[in-house]
Amino acid sequence: MQIDYRLERPLRIEARLSVAGFTVLAGASGEGKTSLLKAIAGLLPAEGEPYGGLPPQDRPVGYLPQGFALFPHLSAWENVAFPLARRSGRRERALGLMARLGIAGLAERSPDALSGGQQQRVALARALARGPELLLLDEPTSALDPATRDAVLGELIEEIRRIGLPTLVVTHDVHLAAMADRMALMVGRQIVQEGTPREVFAAPVDERAARLLGYRNLFFGLLQAIVDGLATVALDGLRLTAPAPSWGVPGMRVGIAIRSEDIALAPGGTTEAGAAAPPRMNVVMLNVTAVREEGLALRLSAYGSVALDILLPRGADGSDLSAGARVLAWVRPEHVHLFRAAG
Protein backbone atom coordinates (compact mmCIF):
# COMPACT_ATOMS: atom_id res chain seq x y z
CA MET A 1 0.00 0.00 0.00
CA GLN A 2 1.33 3.39 -1.01
CA ILE A 3 1.05 6.20 1.58
CA ASP A 4 1.40 9.78 0.40
CA TYR A 5 0.55 12.49 2.95
CA ARG A 6 1.20 16.19 3.39
CA LEU A 7 0.45 18.10 6.59
CA GLU A 8 0.70 21.79 7.27
CA ARG A 9 -0.31 21.80 10.93
CA PRO A 10 0.77 21.27 13.66
CA LEU A 11 3.96 20.51 11.72
CA ARG A 12 4.84 20.70 8.07
CA ILE A 13 5.38 17.10 7.11
CA GLU A 14 5.69 15.27 3.81
CA ALA A 15 5.66 11.52 3.79
CA ARG A 16 5.62 9.16 0.85
CA LEU A 17 6.35 5.51 1.56
CA SER A 18 5.10 2.06 0.77
CA VAL A 19 3.71 -0.13 3.51
CA ALA A 20 3.98 -3.90 3.10
CA GLY A 21 3.70 -6.32 5.99
CA PHE A 22 5.14 -4.93 9.21
CA THR A 23 6.63 -1.61 8.12
CA VAL A 24 8.50 0.60 10.57
CA LEU A 25 8.96 4.31 10.09
CA ALA A 26 11.82 5.40 12.34
CA GLY A 27 12.63 8.98 13.20
CA ALA A 28 13.91 11.04 16.10
CA SER A 29 11.48 12.60 18.58
CA GLY A 30 9.87 15.74 17.21
CA GLU A 31 9.81 14.57 13.59
CA GLY A 32 6.01 14.53 13.68
CA LYS A 33 5.57 10.79 13.39
CA THR A 34 2.51 10.78 15.66
CA SER A 35 1.01 13.63 13.65
CA LEU A 36 1.50 11.62 10.47
CA LEU A 37 -0.38 8.61 11.90
CA LYS A 38 -3.18 10.85 13.18
CA ALA A 39 -3.43 12.44 9.76
CA ILE A 40 -3.75 9.03 8.09
CA ALA A 41 -6.42 8.13 10.65
CA GLY A 42 -8.23 11.36 9.77
CA LEU A 43 -7.72 13.03 13.14
CA LEU A 44 -5.59 15.89 11.80
CA PRO A 45 -6.26 17.98 8.71
CA ALA A 46 -4.06 16.77 5.86
CA GLU A 47 -4.03 16.05 2.17
CA GLY A 48 -3.11 12.65 0.94
CA GLU A 49 -3.84 9.20 -0.27
CA PRO A 50 -5.33 6.85 0.70
CA TYR A 51 -8.53 8.05 2.45
CA GLY A 52 -7.89 11.76 1.76
CA GLY A 53 -10.92 13.88 2.62
CA LEU A 54 -12.80 11.15 4.51
CA PRO A 55 -13.84 11.73 8.14
CA PRO A 56 -12.09 9.41 10.63
CA GLN A 57 -15.18 7.25 11.14
CA ASP A 58 -15.22 6.36 7.44
CA ARG A 59 -11.55 5.35 7.15
CA PRO A 60 -10.89 1.60 7.33
CA VAL A 61 -7.90 2.13 9.60
CA GLY A 62 -7.01 0.52 12.92
CA TYR A 63 -5.13 3.09 14.98
CA LEU A 64 -3.30 2.10 18.18
CA PRO A 65 -2.01 5.25 19.87
CA GLN A 66 0.77 5.32 22.44
CA GLY A 67 -0.71 4.00 25.67
CA PHE A 68 -3.44 2.25 23.61
CA ALA A 69 -6.36 4.46 24.82
CA LEU A 70 -8.65 1.69 26.05
CA PHE A 71 -11.99 2.96 27.33
CA PRO A 72 -11.64 2.86 31.13
CA HIS A 73 -15.41 2.64 31.71
CA LEU A 74 -15.71 -0.58 29.69
CA SER A 75 -14.41 -4.08 30.38
CA ALA A 76 -11.85 -5.66 28.04
CA TRP A 77 -14.46 -7.47 25.92
CA GLU A 78 -16.68 -4.38 25.78
CA ASN A 79 -13.67 -2.46 24.48
CA VAL A 80 -13.17 -5.06 21.76
CA ALA A 81 -16.90 -5.04 20.94
CA PHE A 82 -16.99 -1.24 20.77
CA PRO A 83 -16.81 -0.97 16.97
CA LEU A 84 -19.37 -3.78 16.49
CA ALA A 85 -23.01 -2.95 15.86
CA ARG A 86 -25.39 -3.49 18.77
CA ARG A 87 -27.05 -6.70 17.81
CA SER A 88 -26.96 -10.30 18.88
CA GLY A 89 -23.67 -12.11 18.60
CA ARG A 90 -21.68 -8.99 19.47
CA ARG A 91 -20.18 -10.54 22.57
CA GLU A 92 -19.40 -13.78 20.77
CA ARG A 93 -17.60 -11.95 17.97
CA ALA A 94 -15.56 -9.93 20.47
CA LEU A 95 -14.64 -13.06 22.41
CA GLY A 96 -13.70 -14.80 19.15
CA LEU A 97 -11.27 -12.00 18.29
CA MET A 98 -9.83 -12.09 21.79
CA ALA A 99 -9.38 -15.85 21.60
CA ARG A 100 -7.49 -15.40 18.33
CA LEU A 101 -5.05 -13.09 20.11
CA GLY A 102 -4.82 -15.37 23.14
CA ILE A 103 -6.54 -13.01 25.57
CA ALA A 104 -9.98 -14.61 25.93
CA GLY A 105 -9.27 -15.08 29.64
CA LEU A 106 -9.09 -11.33 30.17
CA ALA A 107 -12.59 -10.64 28.81
CA GLU A 108 -14.18 -9.43 32.04
CA ARG A 109 -11.15 -7.49 33.30
CA SER A 110 -11.11 -3.75 33.52
CA PRO A 111 -8.37 -2.09 31.41
CA ASP A 112 -6.55 -0.77 34.47
CA ALA A 113 -6.13 -4.37 35.69
CA LEU A 114 -4.17 -5.34 32.55
CA SER A 115 -0.42 -5.22 31.91
CA GLY A 116 0.96 -3.08 29.10
CA GLY A 117 1.27 -6.08 26.78
CA GLN A 118 -2.28 -7.24 27.57
CA GLN A 119 -3.67 -3.75 26.97
CA GLN A 120 -1.86 -3.71 23.64
CA ARG A 121 -3.56 -6.97 22.62
CA VAL A 122 -6.99 -5.71 23.69
CA ALA A 123 -6.37 -2.53 21.68
CA LEU A 124 -5.29 -4.63 18.70
CA ALA A 125 -8.39 -6.83 18.97
CA ARG A 126 -10.56 -3.70 19.17
CA ALA A 127 -8.88 -2.22 16.09
CA LEU A 128 -9.36 -5.53 14.21
CA ALA A 129 -13.05 -5.60 15.17
CA ARG A 130 -13.42 -2.48 13.09
CA GLY A 131 -12.35 -4.45 9.99
CA PRO A 132 -9.42 -2.25 8.91
CA GLU A 133 -7.36 -2.36 5.70
CA LEU A 134 -4.37 -0.78 7.41
CA LEU A 135 -3.04 -0.85 10.97
CA LEU A 136 -1.28 2.16 12.46
CA LEU A 137 0.83 1.69 15.59
CA ASP A 138 2.38 4.58 17.48
CA GLU A 139 5.49 3.69 19.53
CA PRO A 140 4.28 0.18 20.36
CA THR A 141 7.19 -0.40 22.74
CA SER A 142 6.70 2.68 24.91
CA ALA A 143 4.07 1.27 27.28
CA LEU A 144 5.67 -2.15 27.61
CA ASP A 145 7.58 -3.47 30.58
CA PRO A 146 11.30 -3.33 29.61
CA ALA A 147 11.90 -6.85 30.95
CA THR A 148 9.36 -8.49 28.62
CA ARG A 149 9.39 -5.88 25.87
CA ASP A 150 11.21 -7.84 23.19
CA ALA A 151 9.23 -11.04 23.78
CA VAL A 152 5.87 -9.22 23.78
CA LEU A 153 6.83 -7.30 20.70
CA GLY A 154 8.09 -10.37 18.87
CA GLU A 155 4.75 -12.07 19.49
CA LEU A 156 2.87 -8.97 18.38
CA ILE A 157 4.82 -8.86 15.11
CA GLU A 158 4.16 -12.57 14.53
CA GLU A 159 0.46 -11.99 15.22
CA ILE A 160 0.27 -9.09 12.80
CA ARG A 161 2.07 -11.11 10.11
CA ARG A 162 -0.42 -13.93 10.63
CA ILE A 163 -3.36 -11.52 10.30
CA GLY A 164 -1.75 -10.31 7.09
CA LEU A 165 -2.73 -6.64 7.33
CA PRO A 166 -0.33 -3.97 6.13
CA THR A 167 0.90 -2.24 9.29
CA LEU A 168 2.67 1.07 9.65
CA VAL A 169 4.56 1.49 12.91
CA VAL A 170 6.23 4.73 13.90
CA THR A 171 8.99 4.72 16.49
CA HIS A 172 12.18 6.43 17.57
CA ASP A 173 13.52 2.97 18.39
CA VAL A 174 15.68 1.76 15.51
CA HIS A 175 15.99 -1.58 17.24
CA LEU A 176 12.31 -2.16 16.42
CA ALA A 177 12.95 -1.30 12.77
CA ALA A 178 15.49 -4.12 12.61
CA MET A 179 12.64 -6.60 13.24
CA ALA A 180 10.43 -5.23 10.45
CA ASP A 181 9.62 -6.44 6.93
CA ARG A 182 10.23 -2.98 5.55
CA MET A 183 11.47 0.23 7.05
CA ALA A 184 11.71 3.91 6.28
CA LEU A 185 13.65 6.75 7.88
CA MET A 186 12.19 10.15 8.59
CA VAL A 187 14.67 13.00 8.82
CA GLY A 188 13.74 16.68 8.65
CA ARG A 189 10.04 15.70 8.46
CA GLN A 190 10.57 13.87 5.19
CA ILE A 191 11.16 10.27 4.28
CA VAL A 192 14.82 10.10 3.31
CA GLN A 193 15.21 6.37 2.84
CA GLU A 194 13.16 3.20 2.65
CA GLY A 195 13.70 -0.47 1.94
CA THR A 196 14.23 -3.70 3.82
CA PRO A 197 16.05 -3.31 7.15
CA ARG A 198 19.06 -5.09 5.65
CA GLU A 199 19.26 -2.61 2.78
CA VAL A 200 18.71 0.45 4.90
CA PHE A 201 21.03 -0.47 7.76
CA ALA A 202 23.80 -1.35 5.28
CA ALA A 203 23.60 1.86 3.28
CA PRO A 204 22.51 4.97 5.17
CA VAL A 205 21.90 7.72 2.62
CA ASP A 206 23.34 10.56 4.62
CA GLU A 207 24.83 11.56 7.94
CA ARG A 208 21.52 12.10 9.73
CA ALA A 209 20.18 8.76 8.49
CA ALA A 210 23.38 7.10 9.67
CA ARG A 211 23.08 8.67 13.14
CA LEU A 212 19.46 7.57 13.35
CA LEU A 213 20.54 4.03 12.45
CA GLY A 214 22.98 4.00 15.34
CA TYR A 215 26.26 4.61 13.50
CA ARG A 216 28.58 6.37 15.94
CA ASN A 217 31.66 6.67 13.74
CA LEU A 218 30.99 9.19 10.99
CA PHE A 219 33.70 10.88 8.95
CA PHE A 220 34.15 12.72 5.70
CA GLY A 221 36.95 12.01 3.25
CA LEU A 222 38.01 12.06 -0.39
CA LEU A 223 37.26 9.18 -2.70
CA GLN A 224 40.65 8.58 -4.29
CA ALA A 225 40.27 5.58 -6.52
CA ILE A 226 37.99 2.69 -7.42
CA VAL A 227 39.67 -0.60 -8.27
CA ASP A 228 37.91 -3.97 -8.66
CA GLY A 229 34.77 -2.73 -6.96
CA LEU A 230 36.69 -1.41 -3.96
CA ALA A 231 36.94 2.30 -3.21
CA THR A 232 39.87 3.91 -1.46
CA VAL A 233 39.00 6.89 0.69
CA ALA A 234 41.52 9.25 2.29
CA LEU A 235 40.92 11.13 5.50
CA ASP A 236 43.39 12.76 7.89
CA GLY A 237 46.38 10.67 6.86
CA LEU A 238 44.36 7.48 6.99
CA ARG A 239 43.23 5.37 4.03
CA LEU A 240 40.15 3.23 4.22
CA THR A 241 38.91 0.61 1.77
CA ALA A 242 35.19 0.15 1.25
CA PRO A 243 32.88 -1.42 -1.33
CA ALA A 244 32.54 1.12 -4.15
CA PRO A 245 29.07 2.69 -4.32
CA SER A 246 27.39 2.87 -7.72
CA TRP A 247 27.32 6.66 -7.55
CA GLY A 248 30.99 6.97 -6.56
CA VAL A 249 33.40 8.91 -8.77
CA PRO A 250 37.07 9.42 -7.86
CA GLY A 251 37.72 12.93 -6.59
CA MET A 252 34.41 13.40 -4.82
CA ARG A 253 33.90 14.06 -1.13
CA VAL A 254 32.14 11.17 0.60
CA GLY A 255 30.82 10.36 4.03
CA ILE A 256 32.01 7.27 5.87
CA ALA A 257 29.94 5.38 8.44
CA ILE A 258 31.22 2.57 10.63
CA ARG A 259 29.30 0.81 13.39
CA SER A 260 31.01 0.60 16.76
CA GLU A 261 30.49 -3.16 16.95
CA ASP A 262 32.08 -3.72 13.52
CA ILE A 263 35.47 -2.52 14.72
CA ALA A 264 37.76 -5.18 16.10
CA LEU A 265 41.11 -5.01 17.77
CA ALA A 266 43.66 -6.66 15.55
CA PRO A 267 45.29 -9.77 16.97
CA GLY A 268 48.85 -8.90 17.78
CA GLY A 269 48.02 -5.26 17.78
CA THR A 270 47.32 -5.09 21.47
CA THR A 271 50.02 -4.47 24.00
CA GLU A 272 50.45 -8.20 24.41
CA ALA A 273 51.89 -9.84 21.36
CA GLY A 274 49.43 -12.11 19.57
CA ALA A 275 50.08 -15.04 17.33
CA ALA A 276 48.33 -14.11 14.07
CA ALA A 277 49.61 -11.48 11.65
CA PRO A 278 47.63 -8.22 11.63
CA PRO A 279 45.28 -7.56 8.68
CA ARG A 280 46.61 -5.48 5.81
CA MET A 281 43.86 -2.94 5.18
CA ASN A 282 41.72 -0.57 7.30
CA VAL A 283 44.13 -0.76 10.22
CA VAL A 284 44.82 2.14 12.55
CA MET A 285 46.93 2.53 15.67
CA LEU A 286 45.01 4.24 18.48
CA ASN A 287 45.36 5.28 22.10
CA VAL A 288 42.51 4.14 24.30
CA THR A 289 41.22 7.19 26.20
CA ALA A 290 38.25 5.70 28.02
CA VAL A 291 36.83 2.27 28.76
CA ARG A 292 33.27 1.77 29.91
CA GLU A 293 31.35 -1.41 30.61
CA GLU A 294 28.08 -1.63 28.71
CA GLY A 295 26.27 -4.68 29.97
CA LEU A 296 28.48 -7.60 29.03
CA ALA A 297 30.21 -5.62 26.29
CA LEU A 298 32.95 -3.04 26.59
CA ARG A 299 32.80 0.39 24.96
CA LEU A 300 36.13 2.04 24.13
CA SER A 301 36.89 5.58 23.13
CA ALA A 302 40.14 5.61 21.21
CA TYR A 303 42.09 8.35 19.51
CA GLY A 304 44.77 8.36 16.83
CA SER A 305 44.55 9.58 13.22
CA VAL A 306 40.81 9.47 13.87
CA ALA A 307 38.65 9.21 16.99
CA LEU A 308 36.74 5.93 17.12
CA ASP A 309 33.95 4.56 19.26
CA ILE A 310 34.41 0.81 19.58
CA LEU A 311 32.06 -1.77 21.09
CA LEU A 312 33.81 -5.02 21.96
CA PRO A 313 31.60 -8.03 22.56
CA ARG A 314 32.22 -10.25 25.56
CA GLY A 315 35.37 -12.33 25.16
CA ALA A 316 36.68 -10.39 22.15
CA ASP A 317 40.35 -9.59 21.83
CA GLY A 318 41.19 -6.64 24.04
CA SER A 319 38.27 -6.92 26.43
CA ASP A 320 40.76 -6.72 29.32
CA LEU A 321 41.95 -3.28 28.21
CA SER A 322 42.12 -0.13 30.27
CA ALA A 323 42.54 3.55 29.42
CA GLY A 324 45.99 4.50 28.20
CA ALA A 325 46.58 1.29 26.24
CA ARG A 326 47.74 1.41 22.61
CA VAL A 327 45.75 -0.75 20.26
CA LEU A 328 45.62 -1.65 16.61
CA ALA A 329 42.00 -1.37 15.45
CA TRP A 330 40.67 -2.65 12.16
CA VAL A 331 37.46 -2.98 10.24
CA ARG A 332 36.46 -5.21 7.35
CA PRO A 333 36.06 -3.32 4.06
CA GLU A 334 32.46 -4.52 3.74
CA HIS A 335 31.66 -2.85 7.09
CA VAL A 336 32.77 0.56 5.88
CA HIS A 337 29.70 2.30 4.41
CA LEU A 338 30.07 5.27 2.11
CA PHE A 339 27.34 7.87 1.65
CA ARG A 340 27.03 11.04 -0.37
CA ALA A 341 28.39 14.06 1.45
CA ALA A 342 25.94 16.96 1.55
CA GLY A 343 26.67 19.88 -0.76
Next chain:
Amino acid sequence: MPLLGLGALIFLIAPFAALAFVTDWVGFHFVPGDFSAAFVSVAYSLVAMPIIAALGTPLAWWLARRDFPGKLVVDALLLLPLLAPPLALGILLASLYGPYSAAGVLLGRVGVVLTNTAAAFVLAQVYGAMPYYVLAARAAFEAVPRELEEIALTLGKERWQVFLAVSLPMARLGVAAGLALAWVRALGEFGIVLIVAYFPHGIPVKLWVNLEDSGLAAVYPLLWLFLIVAMPLPLWLGIVSRRRGLM
Protein backbone atom coordinates in the same frame (compact mmCIF):
# COMPACT_ATOMS: atom_id res chain seq x y z
CA MET B 1 -6.49 18.27 57.83
CA PRO B 2 -9.05 15.72 59.06
CA LEU B 3 -9.81 18.04 62.00
CA LEU B 4 -10.37 21.03 59.73
CA GLY B 5 -12.58 18.90 57.51
CA LEU B 6 -14.57 17.74 60.52
CA GLY B 7 -14.93 21.36 61.61
CA ALA B 8 -16.33 22.33 58.22
CA LEU B 9 -18.74 19.39 58.31
CA ILE B 10 -20.02 20.39 61.74
CA PHE B 11 -20.40 23.99 60.58
CA LEU B 12 -22.49 22.86 57.62
CA ILE B 13 -24.84 20.51 59.46
CA ALA B 14 -25.16 22.47 62.70
CA PRO B 15 -28.24 24.46 61.59
CA PHE B 16 -30.03 21.24 60.70
CA ALA B 17 -29.09 19.67 64.00
CA ALA B 18 -30.56 22.76 65.60
CA LEU B 19 -33.70 22.28 63.50
CA ALA B 20 -34.27 18.93 65.26
CA PHE B 21 -34.25 20.72 68.61
CA VAL B 22 -36.30 23.77 67.75
CA THR B 23 -39.05 21.77 66.05
CA ASP B 24 -42.11 21.36 68.27
CA TRP B 25 -42.45 17.61 67.84
CA VAL B 26 -45.46 17.34 70.18
CA GLY B 27 -47.52 19.96 68.40
CA PHE B 28 -46.08 19.05 64.96
CA HIS B 29 -48.62 20.03 62.31
CA PHE B 30 -48.86 21.33 58.79
CA VAL B 31 -50.87 24.37 57.78
CA PRO B 32 -53.26 24.37 54.81
CA GLY B 33 -51.44 24.59 51.49
CA ASP B 34 -48.22 22.94 52.69
CA PHE B 35 -48.81 19.69 50.80
CA SER B 36 -49.93 21.39 47.63
CA ALA B 37 -46.78 23.54 47.83
CA ALA B 38 -44.69 20.36 48.11
CA PHE B 39 -46.52 18.93 45.12
CA VAL B 40 -45.94 22.10 43.10
CA SER B 41 -42.22 22.15 43.98
CA VAL B 42 -41.59 18.52 43.14
CA ALA B 43 -43.81 18.26 40.07
CA TYR B 44 -42.52 21.44 38.42
CA SER B 45 -38.90 20.60 39.28
CA LEU B 46 -39.45 17.26 37.58
CA VAL B 47 -40.57 19.20 34.50
CA ALA B 48 -37.68 21.67 34.79
CA MET B 49 -34.96 19.00 35.08
CA PRO B 50 -35.34 17.44 31.60
CA ILE B 51 -35.41 20.93 30.11
CA ILE B 52 -32.22 21.86 31.99
CA ALA B 53 -30.52 18.65 30.85
CA ALA B 54 -31.75 18.95 27.25
CA LEU B 55 -30.62 22.57 26.85
CA GLY B 56 -27.65 22.59 29.22
CA THR B 57 -25.88 19.44 28.03
CA PRO B 58 -25.23 20.62 24.46
CA LEU B 59 -24.09 24.01 25.78
CA ALA B 60 -21.76 22.40 28.32
CA TRP B 61 -20.31 20.07 25.68
CA TRP B 62 -19.90 22.91 23.20
CA LEU B 63 -18.04 25.03 25.76
CA ALA B 64 -15.85 22.11 26.79
CA ARG B 65 -14.90 20.97 23.31
CA ARG B 66 -14.99 23.86 20.88
CA ASP B 67 -12.51 26.70 20.71
CA PHE B 68 -13.69 29.79 18.91
CA PRO B 69 -12.83 33.46 18.91
CA GLY B 70 -14.63 35.30 21.67
CA LYS B 71 -15.02 32.24 23.88
CA LEU B 72 -13.74 34.27 26.83
CA VAL B 73 -16.60 36.71 26.29
CA VAL B 74 -19.11 33.85 26.27
CA ASP B 75 -17.56 32.55 29.50
CA ALA B 76 -17.94 35.98 31.09
CA LEU B 77 -21.54 36.33 29.91
CA LEU B 78 -22.38 32.94 31.40
CA LEU B 79 -21.30 34.23 34.79
CA LEU B 80 -24.03 36.88 34.73
CA PRO B 81 -26.94 34.59 35.72
CA LEU B 82 -24.73 33.20 38.49
CA LEU B 83 -23.55 36.57 39.76
CA ALA B 84 -26.77 38.58 39.68
CA PRO B 85 -28.96 38.44 42.82
CA PRO B 86 -31.94 36.11 42.20
CA LEU B 87 -34.40 38.90 42.97
CA ALA B 88 -32.83 40.99 40.20
CA LEU B 89 -32.96 38.03 37.85
CA GLY B 90 -36.66 37.68 38.62
CA ILE B 91 -37.25 41.30 37.78
CA LEU B 92 -35.28 40.96 34.54
CA LEU B 93 -37.21 37.84 33.54
CA ALA B 94 -40.49 39.56 34.34
CA SER B 95 -39.61 42.56 32.22
CA LEU B 96 -38.47 40.33 29.35
CA TYR B 97 -41.37 37.83 29.36
CA GLY B 98 -44.02 39.72 31.34
CA PRO B 99 -47.42 40.62 29.83
CA TYR B 100 -46.33 44.15 28.85
CA SER B 101 -43.12 43.13 27.05
CA ALA B 102 -42.89 42.43 23.34
CA ALA B 103 -42.04 38.79 24.02
CA GLY B 104 -44.90 38.58 26.52
CA VAL B 105 -47.38 39.87 23.93
CA LEU B 106 -46.18 37.39 21.34
CA LEU B 107 -46.27 34.50 23.81
CA GLY B 108 -49.73 35.61 24.95
CA ARG B 109 -51.01 35.24 21.41
CA VAL B 110 -50.13 31.55 21.45
CA GLY B 111 -51.64 31.17 24.90
CA VAL B 112 -48.45 31.13 26.98
CA VAL B 113 -48.51 33.50 29.95
CA LEU B 114 -45.24 33.74 31.83
CA THR B 115 -46.46 35.39 35.02
CA ASN B 116 -47.93 33.51 37.96
CA THR B 117 -48.50 30.34 35.97
CA ALA B 118 -47.04 26.85 35.93
CA ALA B 119 -45.01 27.80 32.85
CA ALA B 120 -43.63 30.86 34.64
CA PHE B 121 -42.71 28.72 37.64
CA VAL B 122 -40.78 26.29 35.44
CA LEU B 123 -39.16 29.19 33.56
CA ALA B 124 -37.87 30.60 36.85
CA GLN B 125 -36.55 27.22 37.96
CA VAL B 126 -34.83 26.50 34.64
CA TYR B 127 -33.25 29.92 34.57
CA GLY B 128 -32.06 29.72 38.16
CA ALA B 129 -30.70 26.18 38.01
CA MET B 130 -29.30 25.72 34.50
CA PRO B 131 -26.09 27.77 34.97
CA TYR B 132 -25.04 25.49 37.82
CA TYR B 133 -25.65 22.41 35.73
CA VAL B 134 -23.76 23.84 32.75
CA LEU B 135 -20.80 24.74 34.94
CA ALA B 136 -20.52 21.28 36.47
CA ALA B 137 -21.20 19.37 33.24
CA ARG B 138 -18.71 21.47 31.30
CA ALA B 139 -15.92 20.71 33.78
CA ALA B 140 -16.84 17.03 33.57
CA PHE B 141 -16.71 17.00 29.75
CA GLU B 142 -13.41 18.87 29.77
CA ALA B 143 -11.93 16.13 31.94
CA VAL B 144 -12.71 13.42 29.36
CA PRO B 145 -9.46 12.74 27.44
CA ARG B 146 -9.91 13.91 23.87
CA GLU B 147 -7.85 10.96 22.73
CA LEU B 148 -10.59 8.54 23.79
CA GLU B 149 -13.17 10.43 21.74
CA GLU B 150 -10.79 10.45 18.76
CA ILE B 151 -10.15 6.72 19.07
CA ALA B 152 -13.89 6.11 19.16
CA LEU B 153 -14.19 8.00 15.86
CA THR B 154 -11.46 5.87 14.26
CA LEU B 155 -13.44 2.83 15.41
CA GLY B 156 -16.18 3.86 13.04
CA LYS B 157 -18.61 5.65 15.36
CA GLU B 158 -20.41 8.85 14.40
CA ARG B 159 -19.92 11.90 16.61
CA TRP B 160 -23.27 11.54 18.38
CA GLN B 161 -22.52 7.87 19.07
CA VAL B 162 -19.14 8.85 20.51
CA PHE B 163 -20.89 11.35 22.75
CA LEU B 164 -23.34 8.75 24.04
CA ALA B 165 -20.88 5.86 24.33
CA VAL B 166 -17.73 7.64 25.52
CA SER B 167 -18.07 11.30 26.53
CA LEU B 168 -21.26 11.03 28.57
CA PRO B 169 -20.45 7.83 30.48
CA MET B 170 -16.93 9.05 31.23
CA ALA B 171 -18.27 12.39 32.46
CA ARG B 172 -21.11 10.76 34.39
CA LEU B 173 -19.86 11.65 37.87
CA GLY B 174 -19.63 15.35 37.08
CA VAL B 175 -22.84 15.37 35.03
CA ALA B 176 -24.72 13.63 37.85
CA ALA B 177 -23.29 16.13 40.36
CA GLY B 178 -24.47 18.91 38.05
CA LEU B 179 -27.96 17.41 37.85
CA ALA B 180 -28.10 17.06 41.63
CA LEU B 181 -26.99 20.66 42.00
CA ALA B 182 -29.58 21.82 39.48
CA TRP B 183 -32.32 19.85 41.26
CA VAL B 184 -31.46 21.47 44.57
CA ARG B 185 -31.30 24.91 42.97
CA ALA B 186 -34.62 24.40 41.16
CA LEU B 187 -36.42 23.17 44.27
CA GLY B 188 -34.97 25.87 46.47
CA GLU B 189 -35.35 28.74 43.99
CA PHE B 190 -36.88 31.67 45.85
CA GLY B 191 -35.82 35.05 44.53
CA ILE B 192 -36.73 34.55 40.88
CA VAL B 193 -39.90 32.61 41.69
CA LEU B 194 -41.03 35.30 44.11
CA ILE B 195 -41.17 37.84 41.27
CA VAL B 196 -42.13 35.69 38.28
CA ALA B 197 -44.40 33.07 39.83
CA TYR B 198 -45.56 34.02 43.31
CA PHE B 199 -48.47 31.75 42.50
CA PRO B 200 -48.69 28.81 42.46
CA HIS B 201 -46.79 28.57 45.76
CA GLY B 202 -43.84 26.21 45.84
CA ILE B 203 -42.21 25.30 49.14
CA PRO B 204 -39.72 28.22 49.30
CA VAL B 205 -42.42 30.85 48.78
CA LYS B 206 -44.82 28.96 51.07
CA LEU B 207 -42.13 29.00 53.79
CA TRP B 208 -42.07 32.77 53.46
CA VAL B 209 -45.86 32.99 53.50
CA ASN B 210 -46.06 30.68 56.57
CA LEU B 211 -43.50 32.82 58.38
CA GLU B 212 -45.47 35.96 57.60
CA ASP B 213 -48.90 34.53 58.38
CA SER B 214 -48.39 32.00 61.18
CA GLY B 215 -44.82 32.39 62.50
CA LEU B 216 -41.96 29.94 63.06
CA ALA B 217 -44.16 27.07 64.22
CA ALA B 218 -45.51 26.81 60.66
CA VAL B 219 -42.05 27.03 59.08
CA TYR B 220 -40.29 24.04 60.66
CA PRO B 221 -42.75 21.29 59.62
CA LEU B 222 -42.70 22.52 56.02
CA LEU B 223 -38.90 22.62 56.11
CA TRP B 224 -38.88 18.95 57.21
CA LEU B 225 -41.20 18.16 54.32
CA PHE B 226 -38.86 20.02 51.98
CA LEU B 227 -35.84 18.00 53.11
CA ILE B 228 -37.73 14.75 52.72
CA VAL B 229 -38.82 15.47 49.14
CA ALA B 230 -35.55 17.11 48.07
CA MET B 231 -33.01 14.57 49.29
CA PRO B 232 -33.81 11.33 47.41
CA LEU B 233 -32.83 12.43 43.89
CA PRO B 234 -29.33 13.77 44.72
CA LEU B 235 -28.69 10.68 46.86
CA TRP B 236 -29.82 8.36 44.08
CA LEU B 237 -27.74 10.23 41.48
CA GLY B 238 -24.70 9.95 43.72
CA ILE B 239 -25.14 6.21 44.04
CA VAL B 240 -25.84 5.33 40.39
CA SER B 241 -23.12 7.57 38.98
CA ARG B 242 -20.49 5.79 41.06
CA ARG B 243 -21.39 2.45 39.55
CA ARG B 244 -19.33 1.23 36.64
CA GLY B 245 -20.85 0.94 33.20
CA LEU B 246 -23.78 3.28 33.59
CA MET B 247 -24.37 3.13 29.86
